[in-house]
Amino acid sequence: MKILITGALGHIGSSLIRELPYMLKNIDNVTLLDNLSSQRYPSLFNLPNHKYTFIQDDIRNTDMDKILVDIDYVIHLAAITDAAGSFSNAEEVERNNYECTKVIANACLKHNVKLITLSSTSVYGTQDEVVSEDCSLDDLNPQSPYAKTKLLEEELVIEMCNRGLNAVICRFGTIFGDSIGMRFHTAVNKFCWQAIHRIPLTVWSSAYEQKRPYLDLKDATNSFKHLIEKDLFDGEIYNVLTDNFTVKNVIDEIEKNIPDLKIEYVDNKIMNQLSYDVSNNKFINTGFQFKGSLQKSIKETIELFTYR
Ligand SMILES: NC(=O)c1ccc[n+]([C@@H]2O[C@H](COP(=O)([O-])OP(=O)(O)OC[C@H]3O[C@@H](n4cnc5c(N)ncnc54)[C@H](O)[C@@H]3O)[C@@H](O)[C@H]2O)c1
Incomplete structure (x- = not known):
């Protein structure tokens, strides 16, 4: 093959x-x-x-x-x-x-x-x-x-x-989740990066309780x-x-590793008012099993930064 x-x-x-x-x-x-x-x-x-x-x-x-x-x-x-x-x-x-x-x-x-x-x-x-x-x-x-x-x-x-x-x-x-070519511009990874570096987490104003697919x-x-x-x-x-998670779910997981996070609410053109699953x-139904874990992958990403 x-x-x-x-x-x-x-x-x-x-x-x-x-x-x-x-x-x-x-x-x-x-x-x-x-x-x-x-x-x-x-x-x-x-x-x-x-x-x-x-x-x-x-x-x-x-x-x-x-x-x-x-x-x-x-x-x-x-x-x-x-x-x-x-x-x-x-x-x-x-x-x-x-x-x-x-x-x-x-x-x-x-x-x-x-x-x-x-x-x-x-x-x-x-x-x-x-x-x-x-x-x-x-x-x-x-x-x-x-x-x-x-x-x-x-x-x-x-x-x-x-x-x-x-x-x-x-x-x-x-x-x-991490890879050698990973990027940090999307939600979970960006929040991990900001948390590790003690930068306030930039959350879109309407997004905190909204569900999104990850x-x-x-x-x-x-x-x-x-x-x-x-x-x-x-x-x-x-x-x-x-799974579908809210930003709150994601931040709660990061906080288990890095407590006392600061959040800054910002506007973004992609923002909208609705949550969706x-x-x-x-x-x-094709026989695939999702085994991923937000908790485990966030922990692994944070642990890459040994100097934190
Ligand atoms: N990462 C996510 O959260 C996510 C979510 C949904 C869908 N996707 C889709 O999955 C795919 C892979 O995503 P990713 O996160 O690995 O993206 P990425 O940006 O990390 O990697 C994309 C790669 O494509 C290469 N590339 C771009 N234009 C090219 C071109 N014209 N010719 C040759 N190479 C080119 C870039 O150099 C880069 O290495 C993309 O189609 C993306 O839209 C990603």
Whole structure:
């Protein structure tokens, strides 16, 4: 089995490229493609003793025909991923993310390669109840340019599945948990960083009691194994999240490790008034077990900073 992972040096990719060769026994080679736009060079340090090929290139400039001729699966992670920051570079986010997915999906269709592509639970936006994958397009309410582009990418992939592409779309919750290429711009990791450095935790004014979907990185990595082993390339969308938490839940867990945290309430363009829960039942019904733990992963992240 030969796998291509795009965006391989990122938060999720840098964990996946270390775990996957052990999780799936029959992998011959893992090809890693990343343009290093987010400068995660250390993600290539001390990789396990396995056969890797690294290609430093932008997906949009890469000769995918040459790469895919020898590949069985693509896990497409490459994207500009800062949702809150995407208000100031909306065009670049759409150009980069949409084009990358289009290039990858077209090449997978042409070479009959199976594709796992990443979306986000942020496509749900404001909702007033538990939401599932059945939520109609009209009811989806993405709040940022990043999330709006994810929705366009989903539509593109679904349309291509109708033309014969073997793909699956995962709507991931916000990742928590550490990896060598991890980032600290999303809720749980950002709060850990601020708490460790005794910076007041910047909580969006309306968000303290609002529920949002989160995904432990360990569950994320396992979900790829599950999709490949179960051959779930059925053109479906799956919500992949460990659980829904409020900001209060997250801060309570951090406080167990670092007491007396200070909170500063700030405004952000993604803020809205509604709390929403996302259901992960559809993915569980395929036989997947979520085992991640907010408590354990927060503790592990904080313990990385031994000087604190
Ligand atoms: N991290 C989360 O909380 C989260 C939640 C939901 C969905 N996702 C999705 O999961 C995927 C991976 O997320 P992540 O957190 O690992 O992101 P990340 O930002 O840590 O990594 C993305 C990687 O893609 C690379 N990249 C960007 N544009 C590229 C291009 N044109 N060509 C080649 N490489 C390119 C970057 O250099 C980076 O290493 C993304 O699609 C993201 O939208 C992430």
